[in-house]
Amino acid sequence: MKDGEGKKREPRAGDPVTLREITRENLTDVLRLQVAPDQKGLVADNGCSIAQGCFHDEAWFRAIYAGEAPVGFVMLSEEPDKPEYYVWRLMIDARHQRMGFGRRAMELVIERVRGRPNATELLLGVVPKDGSALDFYAGLGFEDTGRVDDGETVLRLAL
Numbered sequence: 001m002k003d004g005e006g007k008k009r010e011p012r013a014g015d016p017v018t019l020r021e022i023t024r025e026n027l028t029d030v031l032r033l034q035v036a037p038d039q040k041g042l043v044a045d046n047g048c049s050i051a052q053g054c055f056h057d058e059a060w061f062r063a064i065y066a067g068e069a070p071v072g073f074v075m076l077s078e079e080p081d082k083p084e085y086y087v088w089r090l091m092i093d094a095r096h097q098r099m100g101f102g103r104r105a106m107e108l109v110i111e112r113v114r115g116r117p118n119a120t121e122l123l124l125g126v127v128p129k130d131g132s133a134l135d136f137y138a139g140l141g142f143e144d145t146g147r148v149d150d151g152e153t154v155l156r157l158a159l
Contacts, residue, residue, distance in 0.1 A: 011066035011096060017104035019062035019074065019112075022050060029070045030063045036094040042127045046073045049089045059088065064105045071096040074105055078116065085113045087124035090133075106140055114159050121159055125152030 022030055031047050044052075050073075053059035058079045064072035072092040078085055087109060092102040113122050124142065126132050134153065142155040 008069050009067070011069040011071055011099070011101070013099040015067035015069075015101075017101055017108065018065045019105065019108055020065050020070075022061065022063050026063055026070060030073060033070060033072060033091065033093040035091055036097070036131075038131055039094070042129075042132060043089060043091045046091065049073060049075055061089070064092065064101060066096065066099070066101050071099075071101050072105060074109055076109065076113070078113075080117045083118050083120040085116065085119055085122050087122065090124075102136065103140070106137075110140070110157065110159075119159050122157040124155050125149055126155060127151065128153045 020026070027050075030050070033046055035043060050061065053061040053075055056077070058077045059075055060078045061073065061075035063070045064074055070093075073089060074087070074091075075089040076085060077088050087106075090102065090106065090109075092105075110122060113119050122142075123145075124137065126134050126137060128134065134155075137155050140157065142157045145154045145156045147154040
């Protein structure tokens with residue numbers, strides 16, 4: 001079967017990354033995305049995240065696509081009256097990690113937040129254990145605040 005004949009092609013490094021609304025049509029695909037087994041304690045699964053997002057007015061969540069394939073999930077806490085925004089969740093499916101999709105998705109999130117009213121900083125929490133994303137976020141300019149919230153190291157990106 002060729003691309004476009006019923007089967008989606010697997011995403012490749014370099015494919016354009018977009019953040020798309022989760023709909024009835026793509027929900028099952030997003031729910032199937034999973035991190036590697038050794039990363040399970042580092043981020044909640046997408047079903048839990050989507051459910052939480054539906055009950056929090058400040059939640060903004062999207063599927064991360066590479067080309068036409070869903071490869072991850074991101075959720076922000078956005079309260080336009082406040083200067084800080086918070087990356088609540090970021091996950092890239094185990095099969096699609098280390099291809100640049102997470103970095104590009106975070107660049108899109110940062111770009112979004114920079115355009116929001118009153119935004120001065122973007123915060124996020126990282127579980128400080130082997131396999132965590134501390135180095136990944138440091139590479140994007142996030143710095144350790146010295147705070148720990150619910151067992152997570154709080155990182156900050158000044159906007």
